[in-house]
Amino acid sequence: MPAPAPTPAAAPEVIKWKMQVTIKATPSFGPYASIPEAYHAGVWSHSWVRWVEEATDGRLQIELLEPDAAFPGKEAIEAVGTRVVEACMSQPGHYAEKIPEMYVAGGMPGSWMSVGEFYDAWYNYGIYDKVAPLHEKLNIKFFPSLGMEYMNIMSNFPMPNVDSVKGHKIRFWGGWGKYGELMGATAIDLPYGECYMAMKLGTIEGVWTGAQSLDVIKLKEVVTDFVTNPNGCINSLIINMDAWNELPEDIQAMIVRETPYHFTVGGLMLLEQQGYAIGKAVEEYGLTLWTWSDEDIAMLRQGCIEEIWPEFAAKTPLSAELVDIIKTQLKDHGKL
Incomplete structure (x- = not known):
């Protein structure tokens, strides 16, 4: 069987x-x-x-x-x-x-x-x-x-260095507004979807955003310059x-x-x-690209450490500990 x-x-x-x-x-x-x-x-x-x-x-x-x-x-x-x-x-x-x-x-x-x-x-x-x-x-x-990201400023004026954005009206989002103020820009709070028309009408002179916005909301049609230093x-x-x-x-x-x-x-x-x-x-549009110098980036980082990071550190004891971890990491790698 x-x-x-x-x-x-x-x-x-x-x-x-x-x-x-x-x-x-x-x-x-x-x-x-x-x-x-x-x-x-x-x-x-x-x-x-x-x-x-x-x-x-x-x-x-x-x-x-x-x-x-x-x-x-x-x-x-x-x-x-x-x-x-x-x-x-x-x-x-x-x-x-x-x-x-x-x-x-x-x-x-x-x-x-x-x-x-x-x-x-x-x-x-x-x-x-x-x-x-x-x-x-x-x-x-x-x-x-x-x-x-290639997340930085797109504008309608030349931006060879940090000093070039001083006094210009630039749209920033969230905590990056304080970063814009550190550069000397006039930080404008504006919804993402309104950036194209605001640039076209001259309400603002620049937009802090990621490079995909050149295509997604067609900013390539209304900006002439872009800073390519990445941010995270x-x-x-x-x-x-x-x-x-x-x-x-x-x-x-x-x-x-x-x-x-x-x-x-x-x-x-x-x-x-x-x-x-x-x-x-x-x-397609002749966009001009700028890369800010290591000296400019170091100056901005030091300004953040002195003026922006303490606000984040003050939120909770663990926040302060995390800021210290980041400082240690950057020091260990010779970047601070």
């Missing part, structure tokens, strides 16, 4: 999440037009979701939701903490009032000038280990996406802790092990995409 056929192995459980993004991927040029998941903030959100699904052989499937689909972006920390969705690619600026240490860890003006410096501070100097538990108190598992800021992958704890241990281990590298590559790709946008603006 033949042996009974072996019982087929049970199909692995499929876990399904929803994840809202904060910034919509909006490619419209070059090699990025056909792959939205690879453009701008999509280098983290869309590509991470695709990687997770492939790496788990479909065991973890994540449905991406557009910005504000399930909740307003500024309510992300509460929405994820209470599991309105399982995850969100958010921004520290949306919840720094609740975790004020993120004003420091998210990239203070004058702090980091490369993706490598960002990574070094977070994972070798211990910033991640300091701020991750603050998220856990809000029922959040947290992973930073460390980004360095991060996005935050926040995951509901209950949903995280429900994951199989092998998936948890893979995400913890691989996500920092995945996001770091994303930060490098963001620079390349912005470089493409800059190159096309130079080619």
Whole structure:
């Protein structure tokens, strides 16, 4: 009598999440037009979701939701903490009032000038280990996406050095307004979507933004000059802790092990995409590029240390500790 056929192995459980993004991927040029998941903030959100699904052989499937689909972006920390969705690619600026240490860890003006410096501070100097538990108190598992952008001033006047922006009306956002004032500019608070018309009408003379804005909101049509010295800021992958704890241990281990590298590559790709946008603006519109000297950048950094960083350090004792960590890192590398 033949042996009974072996019982087929049970199909692995499929876990399904929803994840809202904060910034919509909006490619419209070059090699990025056909792959939205690879453009701008999509280098983290869309590509991470695709990687997770492939790496788990479909065991973890994540449905991406557009910005504000399930909740307003500024309510992300509460929405994820209470599991309105399982995850969100958010921004520290949306919840720094609740975790004020993120004003420091998210990239203070004058702090980091490369993706490598960002990574070094977070994972070798211990910033991640300091701020991750603050998220856990809000029922959040947290992973930073460390980004360095060609984020600086676009203008309608020449900008060969810091002194050249003094007295000019320039749009800044968030904490970067104080950085603009440090340069001597007149910092204007203006919604992103209004920058094009404000430049066209002469209401402002410049815009502090990332190079993708040359294409996304067509600033290449109304600006003539751009400072290319990069600056850093991060996005935050926040995951509901209950949903995280429900994951199989092998998936948890893979995400913890691989996500920092995945996001770091994303930060490098963001620079390349912005470089493409800059190159096309130079080619098609004659955009003039400026790179400020090491002396100018050092002067601005010292001004930040003296005038801006103390405000961040004063928010909490841990904020002060984080500022000291950054100073130590920069001193260790001869940059302070």
